[in-house]
Amino acid sequence: MAVARIAGSGGLRVATDYSGKSDLQSGPRKPALARADRLRVVLVDDDTARSAFVTQALLALGHDVVARLSASEDLLTAVRRVRPDVILVDMDNPARDVLDNCAAVTLQVPRPIVFFARDADPDTISQAVRAGVSAYIVDGMAAHRLKPILDVAIARFREHQKLRNELDEMRTRLADRRDVERAKSLLAKLRRLDEAQAYALLRKSAMTRRVTIGEAARTVLAAAELLDADSGAREEN
Incomplete structure (x- = not known):
């Protein structure tokens, strides 16, 4: 298993992957990527040689490998610490x-x-998709x-996040509408x-407290539930 070798001579770069194949790229070296195009990458791999190849390939593209983890290490903690753009x-x-x-x-x-x-089992792929994997590559x-x-x-990740945010906003609007109607009926009574x-x-209460009308409605409903509970407790005593 060969570790990647990135060499420059006469404008030729050779990258040998761990499967023994080579990528040849002629011409001068590409300039470094602008900061906005450079990715901060967290790499998870138990194979030292393969990890070295992937790291060199990412560096050759102008990206930064900000953390290299084994499969047993805490990925969530690492992501929170180094705040990468992508996980590989x-x-x-x-x-x-x-x-x-x-997940x-x-x-x-x-x-x-x-x-x-290397695992192309459909169940494994389904589990990966459910875990939030944006791309699952099985051919090396x-x-x-x-x-x-x-x-x-x-x-794909950005599009998924956009759809997810739109769905969350729709759910929030529906919940707000439901709670506002309930709070209106309660106040009217x-x-x-x-x-x-x-x-x-x-609406005046929401503006005074600088919250959304949905939040103001939920405050009214929560207060009403608290009063009902307190009234019920006194009656039992």
Whole structure:
């Protein structure tokens, strides 16, 4: 298993991957990427030689490997500490712990995750997708394929996050509408107001407290539940 060798002589660069293949790129070296284009990468790999190859391939593209972890290390803690742009996992057979770590990252600090593996089992791939993996590659890594794979994974991640944010916003709006209607009815009953007056009172409360009208409505509902509970306790005594 060969470790990557990036050499420059007469404008020729050779990168030998761990499968024994070579990528040849003629012409002068590319200039360093602008800071906005450089990626901060966390690499997860138990194979030292393979990890060295991937690191060199990323450096050749102008990216920064900000952490190299084994499969047993805490990925979530590392991501919180170094705040990478992308996570790259490379291993023969994805362990359950690794997929659980990916799922924890996706839930708490989402990042694009690229997974290189030799395991093409459909169940494993499904587990990886559920864990938030943006790209699952089963036919090995070659240096010349790394950039397009990263580009596609990041684009898919951003689109997924956009859809997720839109869904969260829709759920919030629906919850706000439901709670506002309940709070209006409650205020109208307690204060003997019509619907417009109850809404105006709720809106004024939100503006005074500098919160959304949905949050103001939930405060009213919570206070009403507390009063009902207190009243029930006194009646029992």
